Amino acid sequence: MSNRKMRKTTHRTVPFGKDVEKEHSTAPFNLLRGNPFRVPDGYFDRLPARIMETIDEEAEKGKTVILILRGRKWPYKIALAASLAFIAFTVAYLIFTPDPTQRLLSDIRQITSGQLEEFDGYLVNFDESLVDDWVERKGDGIRQAMADSTSLDAVTDADIMNYLLAEYTPEELQLNNETDSDL
Amino acid sequence: MSDTELLSLIRDDQTSRYGFSILVQLYQTQLYWHIRRMVVDHDDANDLVQEVFLKVWKGIPSFREDSSLYTWIYRIAANECTNFLRKRRLHAMIPLVGSNRNIAERLSDDPYFTGDAIQLKLQQALDTLPPRQRLVFTMRYYDEMPYETMSAILNTSVGALKASYHIAAKKIEDSLTQD
Numbered sequence: 245m246s247n248r249k250m251r252k253t254t255h256r257t258v259p260f261g262k263d264v265e266k267e268h269s270t271a272p273f274n275l276l277r278g279n280p281f282r283v284p285d286g287y288f289d290r291l292p293a294r295i296m297e298t299i300d301e302e303a304e305k306g307k308t309v310i311l312i313l314r315g316r317k318w319p320y321k322i323a324l325a326a327s328l329a330f331i332a333f334t335v336a337y338l339i340f341t342p343d344p345t346q347r348l349l350s351d352i353r354q355i356t357s358g359q360l361e362e363f364d365g366y367l368v369n370f371d372e373s374l375v376d377d378w379v380e381r382k383g384d385g386i387r388q389a390m391a392d393s394t395s396l397d398a399v400t401d402a403d404i405m406n407y408l409l410a411e412y413t414p415e416e417l418q419l420n421n422e423t424d425s426d427l
Numbered sequence: 428m429s430d431t432e433l434l435s436l437i438r439d440d441q442t443s444r445y446g447f448s449i450l451v452q453l454y455q456t457q458l459y460w461h462i463r464r465m466v467v468d469h470d471d472a473n474d475l476v477q478e479v480f481l482k483v484w485k486g487i488p489s490f491r492e493d494s495s496l497y498t499w500i501y502r503i504a505a506n507e508c509t510n511f512l513r514k515r516r517l518h519a520m521i522p523l524v525g526s527n528r529n530i531a532e533r534l535s536d537d538p539y540f541t542g543d544a545i546q547l548k549l550q551q552a553l554d555t556l557p558p559r560q561r562l563v564f565t566m567r568y569y570d571e572m573p574y575e576t577m578s579a580i581l582n583t584s585v586g587a588l589k590a591s592y593h594i595a596a597k598k599i600e601d602s603l604t605q606d
Contacts (some may be wrong), residue, residue, distance in 0.1 A: 280542025
């Protein structure tokens, strides 16, 4: 265990009202609302300065450094060009190395926040978490159906209806309908 | 200080840094804890909170004040957190790359987590939620935010948010009452 200093933080956000307390009064996790996380000592005192440094660093990145070779002799220029060509070749080789795992990882890393936000744009007025949940539940249902039968053809509409009724409350199904109608 | 006064300070070249430092002081604690509850790890939260404020700084010149500063900043934080969690889930799906340690292993080594066994179990349950569902749960349960405010931030209907919260709470309840 690190011997770094820790500060116990009892931060609570804005108390919006008793309706939240009432909503959770019977939940088994209600007693767990205490904060199990700590921050380094003095963290919030240093954070504003660090944020301003980040902003300054970002501003610096915008400035382009131009390499000027005025006054250099031709052999230096040739050596520099050769070095750059070697670096470009190495980078190209690494990029096009046919390692599917590394390529996939690289692709994921290249997903920008903008692209993710653009994807979110397609989901306006649409609660994505309901889709996540539906897919998760449906996935289990499909796996169960495959385990119970030799073919998905054996799953009838009645089976699907029974599954939905068993997995969702009438209120949930009603709310899902509301969401659909919002689209 | 009103949003308008604060924005005027920040948009004035002479007082922009002073104004922004006030904004940071106003929101840093609340934003940090929201992000920390989402991503759990302090270093990740620290990186994300700086990224959020950087986006706020860059975005203020084009901020049209269609919503309050609070709503706008919280929306940026929510997007950053869900994007981060999605990427982490994608990484976790790829074997032998990155850190595939589960939440229990990570927290057991974390000097900034002092929760007991049941708190650890709660974190494990939260880690199974889809990012957006976790966001809704965090905003409602920990941040104690009204559904109407959540609706403005997430651009989602109150009914859908209630359903999402209900499902998340049920999953966590089931997870905690197992064994």
